[in-house]
Amino acid sequence: MALDKPYKNIPGTTIFDAEQSRKGYWLNQFCMSLMKAENRARFKADERAYLDEWPMTEEQKQGVLTRDLNRCIAAGGNIYFLAKIGATDGKSFQQMAGSMTGLSEEEYRDMMVKGGRDPKWGRN
Amino acid sequence: MARITASVYTSHVPAIGVALDLGKSDEPYWKKVFAGYEFSKQWMRENKPDVIFLIYNDHANAFSLELIPTFAIGTAAEFEIADEGWGPRPVPKVIGHPELASHIAQSVIQDDFDLTIVNKMPVDHGLTVPLSLMCGQPQAWPCPVIPFAVNVVQYPVPSGRRCFNLGRAIRKAVASYDEPLNVHIWGTGGMSHQLQGPRAGLINAEWDNRFLDRLIAEPEALSKMPHLEYVTEAGSEGIELVMWLIARGAMSDKPPRVRHRFFHVPASNTAVGHLILENT
Numbered sequence: 001m002a003l004d005k006p007y008k009n010i011p012g013t014t015i016f017d018a019e020q021s022r023k024g025y026w027l028n029q030f031c032m033s034l035m036k037a038e039n040r041a042r043f044k045a046d047e048r049a050y051l052d053e054w055p056m057t058e059e060q061k062q063g064v065l066t067r068d069l070n071r072c073i074a075a076g077g078n079i080y081f082l083a084k085i086g087a088t089d090g091k092s093f094q095q096m097a098g099s100m101t102g103l104s105e106e107e108y109r110d111m112m113v114k115g116g117r118d119p120k121w122g123r124n
Numbered sequence: 125m126a127r128i129t130a131s132v133y134t135s136h137v138p139a140i141g142v143a144l145d146l147g148k149s150d151e152p153y154w155k156k157v158f159a160g161y162e163f164s165k166q167w168m169r170e171n172k173p174d175v176i177f178l179i180y181n182d183h184a185n186a187f188s189l190e191l192i193p194t195f196a197i198g199t200a201a202e203f204e205i206a207d208e209g210w211g212p213r214p215v216p217k218v219i220g221h222p223e224l225a226s227h228i229a230q231s232v233i234q235d236d237f238d239l240t241i242v243n244k245m246p247v248d249h250g251l252t253v254p255l256s257l258m259c260g261q262p263q264a265w266p267c268p269v270i271p272f273a274v275n276v277v278q279y280p281v282p283s284g285r286r287c288f289n290l291g292r293a294i295r296k297a298v299a300s301y302d303e304p305l306n307v308h309i310w311g312t313g314g315m316s317h318q319l320q321g322p323r324a325g326l327i328n329a330e331w332d333n334r335f336l337d338r339l340i341a342e343p344e345a346l347s348k349m350p351h352l353e354y355v356t357e358a359g360s361e362g363i364e365l366v367m368w369l370i371a372r373g374a375m376s377d378k379p380p381r382v383r384h385r386f387f388h389v390p391a392s393n394t395a396v397g398h399l400i401l402e403n404t
Contacts, residue, residue, distance in 0.1 A: 116326060121326065
């Protein structure tokens, strides 16, 4: 019998479950490698070549190269792992989170200062 | 006999650590956050514990996808500060309490909670930001800390019910330790926030405040809340709040004394919630 996954219906949200974790294993492990300064330097010197050292899908590599975090998450990435790419780029967590919303950096920051996104967002 | 005298609950937003470390705590944006902890720092000086049992989650720093323990207790003599990709936070290293940690592990495992025992574990902002908020910027942390990491990264995380009952087992374990130690138990993470996807930036202040009310007054009923409600109402990362139920479960069954309550939006992407409860 299939597992119940009621969290699949939450708008604009991907829950990082065992299925996503399996799909994103190498993408996330690549991200972990960026915790070492020498690896960050090698990645920055030639991103494509560094990515090609990992058994990642082309879709995952394109997600990283274009810094499209929604695409990375759809391909099994988890935000805490993907944050290592942001750290390598010198981005804050707020810049990373905002980049997934379609808002500009300034619009996102303003939304947070005004109390954040309405919890009813996207619900019927 | 050792005893748990108080519990502390607080968000552990990484940007709070960055603001402190870069000397931005007087900026208007951050002042509003730190103002909520002025009382707490004074309270810590007046009620200095012998040991802090600190419940937090690792954010892909000590644990990658190679190993995902649901509950991990740190039994080492000391714990290094993790480099999360921006360099390690400039804070004192964390001194553990191997004797009490091992005692709690042995007791709690015999009570059917299968903890993972960890002797090498760098600790990240989940643990160090609460210490900074409560203790400021000292040369050394005021006492030993037992790190207790909970998996809230890969779903399913432990249920609120499981966390609450684990807290009860920890209470019993501490009470059976011979040395007369004053132990604080801290639950960290939350409150409402979502860091991913088009819904990132979600905040639910009404839900958060109701959570605080119920954590104080009816924690056992609150512990029955299903995962789906946390994620739907408090955002995908709001699920961290299950960790607060471990600390609450470790408190006496009698109503606690509420010493301090604070709520503020925002710190970066997150609603900040904070409580200090004392056993009566």
